[in-house]
Amino acid sequence: MFVEIGNLLGTFNIADFIPWLGWVNFVNGFDKRMEKFFLEIDVFLDIVIQQHRMGHKKKDNHNNDTHIDLVDILLQIEKDKSFGISLWNDNIKAILLDMFGAGTDPTSILLEWTMAEILKHPEVMKEIQEEIKGVTRGKENIAYVDIKQMHYLNAVIKETLRLHPPLPLLIPRKLTENVNIQGFDVLANTIVIINAWAIGRDPVSWDEPEKFKPERFLNDVIPFGIGRRGCPGAQFAFGIVQLVIANLLHKFDWSLPWGLSGEDLDMTEATGLSSHLNSYLQVLVTLKNFNGPPTSSTKIDFFFFLRYL
Incomplete structure (x- = not known):
């Protein structure tokens, strides 16, 4: 469903630019496709919420203090008015859609691009693995507390975000009042689209902007939007x-199959709302044996590998 919403939001909608031609969306099937998606996601979220409501009733009847999740917390807020927040069923569905939509696709995109850049630059992989080795000191598993000491890994992920923002055009903004920006008058109700992809590659702001140079972020440069319009889930x-990449590089050795080098890796970006790799990232993965020689290598699709883990 989230793949479909990404495709729909990335589709050219003529009604956004020429409102009186909105009827074209009925003819080309865009409206029907939107309605079908809305019904699917609405029914799905209704089922999820209803299942949790039934779970609440069972817990009330049997005083069963079981594990709670995000939906349970939202239902508690809906029920308990002392929080000072009024929630209804549609509010809960909207929050869930935002949380899972913004929390899954951009994160998986960043994982894929980071691994692609690491595979494209073997010297970067070696540097990260040396850093991990120094931090872990023989430990087989990496905890979140270890991540804070991995400054180079942090810089690699930031550099990946600079070159490959998951949402290249961010979320459109609508001005609430007339403003003047660098000599340009922009009227209220104007929809503004920010090109984060272009900002991250602007030669005025970045030295060698097309080059992957993680060291540019070792001095805590702030490359991304901050303030009240920043992404609330960015740190999460x-x-x-950080944790996934660190463990993957700690427990496995990675390379490209068929004798390919980093220069052969296809880094073409797919079209759409979000910026995926245009082709699947095929990798050669070898499980490290901490008590002996490495095991045999396996060629696999990167995301299939993550789902397998």
């Missing part, structure tokens, strides 16, 4: 990606 997603 960043921490997840």
Whole structure:
């Protein structure tokens, strides 16, 4: 469903630019496709919420204090008015859609691009693995507390975000009042689209902008949007990606199959709302044996490998 919403949001909608031609969306099937998706996601979220409501009733009847999740917490807020927040069923569905939509696709995109850049630059992989080795000191598993000491890994992920932002055009903004930006008058109600991809590759702001240079972020440069319009889940997603990449490079050796080098790797970006790799990332993965020689190598699709883990 999230793949479909990404495709729909990335599709050219003529009604956004020429409103009186909105009827074209009925003819070309875009409206029907939107309605079908809305019904699917709406029914799915209704089922999830209803299942949790039934679970709440069972817990109330049997005083069963079981594990709770995000939906349970939202239902508690809906029920308990002392929080000062009024939630209804549609509010809960909207929050869930935002949380899972923004929390899964961009994170998986960042994981894929980071691994692609690491495979494209073997010297970067070696540097990260040396850093991991120094931090872990023989430990087989990496904890989140270890991640804070991995400054080069942090720089690699930031450099990946600079070159490959998961949402190249960010979320469109709508001005609430007339403003003047660098001599340009922009009227209220104007929809503004910010090109994060272009900002990250601007030669005025970055030295050798097309080159992958993680060391540019070793001095805590702030390359991304901050403030009240910043992504509320950025730190969570960043921490997840750090932990996954660190463990993958710690427990496995990685290379490209068929004798390919980093220069052969296809880094073409797919079209759409989000910036995926245009082709699947095929990797050669070897499980490290901490007590002996490495095991045999296996060629596999990177995301299939993550799902397998």
